[in-house]
Amino acid sequence: MVVALVLVLGVALAGAAVYMAQQQISQFQSERDMLMAEQANAPQLVDVVVLRRALAYGERFTAADLGVIKMQEGHLPEGIFHIIATPQDAPEEAQAASVFPGGETRPRAALRSYDAYEAILANKITAPGVDAGIMATLSPNMRAFTISVNATTGVSGFLRPGDRVDVYWSGEVKGEKVTKLIDTNLRLIAIDQSADADRSEETKVATTVTAEVTPEQVAALTLAQGTGELTLSLVGMQNTSDPGAIEIDRNKLLGIQVQEAVKVESERVCTVKMRKGTELVETPIPCKN
Incomplete structure (x- = not known):
């Protein structure tokens, strides 16, 4: 009876061990499959x-x-x-x-x-x-053009390399003062003699700015700078619209409407002169073409 009892107890313990081993193996397999799935879904590096x-x-x-x-x-x-x-x-x-x-x-x-x-x-x-330097920041086939500015024309020193600006020309046309948009969205590559976009002089008023332009724009800006004053306007980062043609004179600024003088032809009067004795009498008659 003792031998039989020991045998039965041994079989039971062996069965329990096999069951626990199977459960542990199943858990390991489940964790392995989960890890492999996470690795498959993980972003590639x-x-x-x-x-x-x-x-x-x-x-x-x-x-x-x-x-x-x-x-x-x-x-x-x-x-x-x-x-x-x-x-x-x-x-x-x-x-x-x-x-x-x-x-x-x-x-x-x-x-x-x-x-x-x-x-x-x-x-x-x-x-x-x-x-x-400037040579390293120029795009292929582009030129560097320097524009003289001050606190008023240079956006009060807030310009930095990499910013984009619109250029306005102010001068006289036929004796009238005119301001006109002559170029848009020019990329600045240097402020004064610095092309460093991380410069610490954030509020320093620049005396010159250098823009990246085409050879044709160089000629146009040179003529504009020699015949009037150039003013820069900072373009926002979210700008997507085209400003189109802009030209303002004094009358348009103040809302003055100028009417052209119309020459009114005076009514033609036709007469015939007749002498009666010593008097000369002038009598109106219908005009004929």
Whole structure:
């Protein structure tokens, strides 16, 4: 009886152990499946090149100043880099994604300030071997044109590189003072002698601003600046409308309506003269064409 009782107890314990093992295995499998599902739904990460130290505007950097971190794919800004440097025989796609492609060793410069471990962008750094300045910020086939301004004509010192402005001309036309919109949405690339968009002199009144224009706009603005006064108007970031043609003179400003003088032809009177004795008598008669 003792042997039988021990045998029955052993079988029961073995069954309980098998049941507990099956439950544990099922739990492990459920957790594994859940983890695999979460991994499948997790966002994909890609390599992104960042600066390992803070940079000020115009400061140079080399490949030694760069590092790589993981960032979520599909939520990256335009112009991001994925590779620090590539050799000359690397594929074209890898060269385009590299900060220093083709074994390039010349330093690049920052066109704005950067914090440590901030991702760098292609349009915020210069080409290899080029220092920061107006030459580095000009778009292809564009020119730099400098406009003299003061507190009144230069938006009281609130202009910064990267802002966009409308240009108004004020002068005399046929003896009348006129203000006219002559150019719109010009991009400023420098204030005084600084192209730094992060400059700290936020309220400093500039004496000159430099805009990015076409060669034709250079000729037009040169003539306008020599024949009158140019005034800048800051364009808002949310601006989407076209102001169209704007021209204001004194009469339009004050709401004065000028009527052109109409010459009224006086009524023609036809007469016939007759002499009666010593008197000359003039008698009206109907006029004939």
